[in-house]
Amino acid sequence: MQNIVVTGATGNIGSRIVLELVARKRADVIAFVRDPLKASSLAAAGAVLRRGTLEDSASLRAGFAGADTVVLITAGGTLAEQAKAAIEAARAAGVRKIVRVSSLKASLDGPTDSCRQDARAEAHLRASGLTHVILRGHCFMQNTLKGIRSIREEGNVYFGSGSGKIGMIDARDIADAAVAAVERDAWDGQILELTGPVAIDFATVAAAFTAELGLNIAYVPIAPEAAGEAARKFGADPWTATVLTEYCTAYAKGWGDFTTQHVAELTGHAPRSIADFAREVLAPAFSLRP
Ligand SMILES: NC(=O)c1ccc[n+]([C@@H]2O[C@H](COP(=O)([O-])OP(=O)(O)OC[C@H]3O[C@@H](n4cnc5c(N)ncnc54)[C@H](OP(=O)(O)O)[C@@H]3O)[C@@H](O)[C@H]2O)c1
Structure with missing residues (x-):
């Protein structure tokens, strides 16, 4: 097995991919990172760190040197340009395969800038x-962790999707799927929409959190614009806030109301449920004091 480079390696998905690949001892696993200090746990686990940014083509080419496969995770309002630079650098560096983490229903005329850029x-x-x-x-179910303070202080989960159902996924399942796509060629050339086991509305999310935490947690629907505004207040950049408003608007209309079987096909395990997420991710995070 040849070298594997993971970009976005300090993030939710990328860090798990790096740690899983290292644990399998299948290859030299290289974490492409902006700040090596943030990646110290990856280095401690045995990953090689290469420093660079997705805007800097020279750092991308150096980061991808000698790699067989790149797991390409980009982020933020310039994601299409980041991906283009990374794909060109991968070609120049002789990379064979790219496993791309993309956006739901990516489409040039999709309802969010994220899915348009990912198209x-x-x-x-x-x-x-x-x-x-x-x-x-x-x-991602993990998006709800951003509301942990209002859960703790008010017993409320705020979101802007109305009663729209969403095939929410635990980000750990995306990482597991990416590891499978790195290790096997069975899905080469395919586009796979990855979802959780069932499409749920946010009242169901609040009910799962209530059951796990033993607190009375309510879903409080807010306007999509208010969800974006709240994200801004808590530090999101303008692009991220706008995209959140766009996603909420689309979800409220049922755009996210579907599931697929692809997580199970790729990983060999069922996708994690909102109850699994509440028990294994939310509850430990909730027990940490702010
Ligand atoms: N949230 C959702 O519901 C959702 C759904 C579908 C797809 N996605 C996509 O999945 C991607 C990964 O999600 P995630 O939760 O793992 O993201 P995340 O936790 O926010 O991590 C983003 C990663 O990208 C890195 N990064 C950001 N800008 C960079 C740059 N200019 N150059 C190099 N690295 C850069 C960050 O590095 P630092 O640690 O240095 O900041 C971090 O490692 C997202 O970016 C999004 O496009 C998200």
């Missing part, structure tokens, strides 16, 4: 001629 990124990848797998993740 452009996917087009670059297809045009590159590189072997690739595209994994489009549904709304």
